[in-house]
Amino acid sequence: MSSSKVDDQMELISHFYPHIYAQLAQEQVSLGEKMEPRRRRKNKVEGRNNTSEVVMRKRKLLSEEQVNLLERSFGDEHKLEMERKAQLASELGLDPHQVAVWFQNRRARWKNKKIEEEYSKLNTQHETTIIEKYRLETEVLKMKEQLCEAEMEIQKLLLERKSDISSNNSPISSIFSMEQQHFDLGEFGMEGKLMDDNMFFVADNQSTYITLWDN
DNA sequence: AGATGCTAATCC
DNA sequence: GGATTAGCATCT
Numbered sequence: 001m002s003s004s005k006v007d008d009q010m011e012l013i014s015h016f017y018p019h020i021y022a023q024l025a026q027e028q029v030s031l032g033e034k035m036e037p038r039r040r041r042k043n044k045v046e047g048r049n050n051t052s053e054v055v056m057r058k059r060k061l062l063s064e065e066q067v068n069l070l071e072r073s074f075g076d077e078h079k080l081e082m083e084r085k086a087q088l089a090s091e092l093g094l095d096p097h098q099v100a101v102w103f104q105n106r107r108a109r110w111k112n113k114k115i116e117e118e119y120s121k122l123n124t125q126h127e128t129t130i131i132e133k134y135r136l137e138t139e140v141l142k143m144k145e146q147l148c149e150a151e152m153e154i155q156k157l158l159l160e161r162k163s164d165i166s167s168n169n170s171p172i173s174s175i176f177s178m179e180q181q182h183f184d185l186g187e188f189g190m191e192g193k194l195m196d197d198n199m200f201f202v203a204d205n206q207s208t209y210i211t212l213w214d215n
Numbered sequence: 216a217g218a219t220g221c222t223a224a225t226c227c
Numbered sequence: 228g229g230a231t232t233a234g235c236a237t238c239t
Binding site: 058059060061104107108111 | 228229230233234235236
């Protein structure tokens with residue numbers, strides 16, 4: 001029986017009796033028979049002796065034991081040296097080329113997995129960054145609110161001061177006494193000092209600045 | 216029975 | 228070595 005007829009038969013078996021086919025194919029390998037020739041792509045026309053033939057690509061899944069050994073080997077080393085390839089091939093009863101292909105595909109899967117892991121890690125980082133951003137924005141809003149309240153309090157105190165002055169007959173004694181009023185802004189870790197009606201001097205540990213506002 | 220996922224095998 | 232194809236198994 002020619003090998004193409006054997007292949008055709010196996011093709012039929014594989015199609016209608018997949019389990020029997022798997023068994024037969026496995027037996028072929030374990031008996032050390034000639035390896036199946038590498039199949040060409042489906043519908044690929046092969047020119048030989050002026051004839052064209054369409055050869056179906058067959059494929060057999062590796063057995064659990066074969067995959068286990070390959071996986072262990074891959075765990076040791078992702079690259080495959082010639083010697084190890086031959087060694088593995090004989091241990092597995094596979095064509096060295098099959099072993100090479102398996103490693104190539106395994107490296108591709110490993111790389112994809114790494115990329116997915118990295119993507120997932122970056123995604124998590126991104127999400128926590130977004131949450132932190134919102135937290136900080138909320139904090140800024142709260143602090144702005146507090147600042148606004150403090151400014152209103154200062155305005156109120158200034159107005160009180162003004163009305164005190166206007167009701168007093170000798171303003172010089174108070175406004176030009178060079179004794180500026182102090183405000184405790186402990187809430188902000190700062191100290192405030194009223195310079196005049198338009199200026200408020202604020203100091204903290206890091207910086208010093210003057211806030212101006214319209215009366 | 217069609218959709219989908221995995222992967223051996225092929226092509227470039 | 229990466230991209231792609233296609234066989235096979237499993238799921239829906």
